Amino acid sequence: MTTHPARLLLVAALLAASTGSALAQNWKPTRPINLIVPWAPGGSTDQITRVTAAELEKALGQTIVVVNQPGASGSIGTKSAFDAPRDGYTWTAGAAQDLGTYQTLGSLNANIKDWNLFLTVANIQVIGVNPNTPYQNAKQLLDAMKAKPNAIPVATAGVTSAGHNAMELIAKATGVTYRHVTYDGGNPAVVATVSGEAEVTTQLAVEQADMIRGKRLRPLATVSDKALELEGYGSIPPLSATLPGFTAPANYFGIFIPKGVPDEVVKTVEKIWAENIAKSEAIKKYANSRGALFAPSAGEAAQKAVFPAIQANAWLLFNGGKAKVSPDTVGIPKP
Numbered sequence: 001m002t003t004h005p006a007r008l009l010l011v012a013a014l015l016a017a018s019t020g021s022a023l024a025q026n027w028k029p030t031r032p033i034n035l036i037v038p039w040a041p042g043g044s045t046d047q048i049t050r051v052t053a054a055e056l057e058k059a060l061g062q063t064i065v066v067v068n069q070p071g072a073s074g075s076i077g078t079k080s081a082f083d084a085p086r087d088g089y090t091w092t093a094g095a096a097q098d099l100g101t102y103q104t105l106g107s108l109n110a111n112i113k114d115w116n117l118f119l120t121v122a123n124i125q126v127i128g129v130n131p132n133t134p135y136q137n138a139k140q141l142l143d144a145m146k147a148k149p150n151a152i153p154v155a156t157a158g159v160t161s162a163g164h165n166a167m168e169l170i171a172k173a174t175g176v177t178y179r180h181v182t183y184d185g186g187n188p189a190v191v192a193t194v195s196g197e198a199e200v201t202t203q204l205a206v207e208q209a210d211m212i213r214g215k216r217l218r219p220l221a222t223v224s225d226k227a228l229e230l231e232g233y234g235s236i237p238p239l240s241a242t243l244p245g246f247t248a249p250a251n252y253f254g255i256f257i258p259k260g261v262p263d264e265v266v267k268t269v270e271k272i273w274a275e276n277i278a279k280s281e282a283i284k285k286y287a288n289s290r291g292a293l294f295a296p297s298a299g300e301a302a303q304k305a306v307f308p309a310i311q312a313n314a315w316l317l318f319n320g321g322k323a324k325v326s327p328d329t330v331g332i333p334k335p
Contacts, residue, residue, distance in 0.1 A: 027268035029089065032063040035255070036092045038077025039157065040070045040185025044123060044204045048253055049093040051286045052120050052277070056255075059272045070184040073158040074098050075107035082110050082258050088265035095123070096252045096302075098160050100310030101317060104332070105160060106324035110258075111331060112310055116266050117302035118273055119254035120283055122293040123204040125166035125223035126236060128190070131215065133199050138221040138242040141200065145176035155189040155198035158182040159322055160313065162251055163189060163203040166223040168316050170202070173243055193217060204251070205230065205291035224248050230291045249308035252295065273298045311335050 035053055039045045046068065053064040069077035074094055081092035096117060102108035127138060135141040145152050156163030163186065167178060181198050183189040186207040193201040194216045201208065201217075205228055211217040213232045222228045225240035225247045240246040257266065277283065278296045287294040297305055312335055314327040328334065 027088070027262070027264040029060055029062040031089065032065050033060075033088075034084075034090045035064050035066050036077045036081045036090065037066055037068045038070060038074040038080075038092060038094055039068070040183075040188055041068050042187035043157065043185035044162070044206045045074075045094045045253065046185070046187070047206060047290070048120055048283070048286065048292075049255065051282055052093075052255060052280075055276060055280050055282055056269075056272065059276045060268075072107055073105075073160045075102045075105070078102065078256075079108050081256070082108065082114075084258075086258060086260040086262075088257070088261040091255055091257050093255045094253065095162055096254065096256075096306035097162070097165065097249075097309035097313045099256060100306065100332070101160050101314045101323075101327075103330045104314045104318060104323040104325045104327050112303065112306065113331070114259055116257040116259055116261075116269075117254055117298065117306065118256070118269060118277075119252045119295060119297045119302045119305065120277065121206075121254075121287050122250040122252050122295045123162065123206055124226075124228055124251070124291065124293075125162055125202050125248070126205045126208055126212075126228070126291075127166075127170075127220040127223065127239070128193060128201050128203075128208045128212065128217040129220060130193055130196055130199055131218050132196065133218075135199075135218075135220060138237075138239055141220060142170075142174055142176055142242070145178055146174075149177045150179055152200060153179045153181045153198040155181045155183060155192045155201045156203060157184070157186045157189050160317065161186065161203075163201060165251075165313050165316065166202040166248070168320060169223065169248055169312075170239070172316065173246055190217070205236075209233075209290045228291050231289050249312050250293070250295075250305070251309050252302070252306045254302070270298050308335075 084090035100112035186203040219236045221239040228236045317323040
């Protein structure tokens, strides 16, 4: 009995494909990987990226050099990674909602679909105030903002940052106005509030956690419809308790690799995400101690998870006159 030549070719093709797939998941970097954190040291991106980088080094058997390159609300460092040679040795990190709105701001001509997403945690913003201020709850602060338009200074990591996004959501829901004071990262914004340069910060819980535990910041509410249990402090009530019906989409953080790098790089990192990061006790411990949600994902699942926050942020910026490009022209329809 003879085998048809076409069948032999098909078998050979399937064998080649399966071999190629196996090889694609075994990328061994031959030199250190450059991982750009586009925000200042000590902030939310810097914190989780360094914990994740240590886990990735174990799996890859190669050094990952974390480089802080802050500026322009994270777009400068992100652009450096996007413009680097697509050889798989330059990555970036941050919040996906920032990554997905740079195009509408005109600061980086790259869509969220231009990136391979590797998510680690979802973060929640908190309204924190300097303890010397009179505000004991969210209602008192909002009443003061209404009584003193554009007067109360709120520290954030800049336009598109988690803190700015949170304050803009609050402004949209309540009609309040505030004085926006920007810094090169969440950590500097939190420190500025502790020192009294600003009265309020709406940065992430992970950035405020130590200061809250040390009673150097007073948390008034989460910018969410869910309370937050912060280890070593207790429960922080949701803003929805003050503003019924208030909600905010989850803010996912992770590591981002531009599309166009060798397929073996992406397949290898996806494999590590499934086998190592998804079970990482170090990242779980970080999330539990800082008030974050442990939420690893990659690929299409990650793209789907991050889109609601990108959509909300992009249209909030555009409707507030802060975006140069209409989101619907770059694939972000109105929510």
